[in-house]
Amino acid sequence: MDKVETVFDLLDRWRRLPSYQLERRADIFFAYYLPEILPECLMEKLTDELQYKLKDERITHDNIIPEFPLLKSSFEDNYDGKRKNDSRKVDYVVFGNNMFYLIELKTDMNSLDNPTQKRYMAQAKNKKLSDLIRDIEELANSQSKGPYKDKYAYLTKQLHDQIERLNKVGKKPEDLDKVAIYIQPDGSIPFEEGYVITFKDVAKCLEKYDSRFSDSLRKWILKQ
DSSP: OOHHHHHHHHHHHHTTSTTOOHHHHHHHHHHHHHHHHHHHHHGGGSOHHHHHHHHTOOOOGGGEEEEEEEEHHHHOTTOOOSSTTOEEEEEEEEEOSSEEEEEEEOSOGGGGOOHHHHHHHHHHHHSOHHHHHHHHHHHHHHTTTSTTHHHHHHHHHHHHHHHHHHHHTTOOGGGSEEEEEEEESOSSSOOTTSEEEEHHHHHHHHTTTOHHHHHHHHHHTSOO
16 A cells, blocks of 8 residues: 555544644645645735735745744733743744745644634734744743753754845845734634635645645544
8 A cells, every 4th residue: 555645544544533633743744735835725815915925936845944933921911931931833934035924733623712822823923023033042042051952053043044045035034024824624713813724725726736635634624
C-alpha cells in the first residue's frame, strides 16, 4: 500500500479517538500547501485592494514561520503572569511581498470557542509588525541563557532574513498589509476580525495538487 495513503488512512481513523489531536499531526500538510491555499482560497474573500496585492504575491515555504509567539505582556494591559515573557502562539505566519498573514489552524470546531486566541489574533493584526518582531527579540534575550536559547536565536535569524528580503525589494515590515485567517472545518463560527478558510475551500483548491489530502479534508469536515 502507498505510504502516503496509509498516513491519511490513519489520520482519518485516529481523529475519532477522544485524546487524539489531529491538528498537531496535520499541520505539516497544511503548511506544505499554504503557498497554494492562500492565493486560491483567499482571493474571493478579500477587498478589491487586497485582491490586487494578492495577485502579485510570491509565497514560498521559506516565507512561513510556524508557532509564532505573541508576547502576552504586550497584549494584556493588566497581565499578571508569573513570567513576563510568557507567550501565546499563532500556528503560522507568512511573510509575503505585499501582506503579512497570521494563520490559526483548527481541525475541531469545538476548539473554536476560545475568545482569547481570537482577541490576540485581532490585536496582532492591528499592531505594527516591527513591534511584534521587537517582542520576539525581547523573548530571545530573556532566553539567552535558557534551554531554548538556540531555538530563539534561530527564530530571530528567520525574522531578520525576512526583513532583509523585503529590503531588497524596497519594502519595510510596515509596508505589509496584515491579514488574520482561521482555517477551520466549516464556516459556522465566523471570525469577525479577519477571514475564514474552510476545509471545503482547501479541498477544492487541492484537488489538482493532492487528491488524497483533499479526500481526507472532506471527511474531516464531518463531526466525529
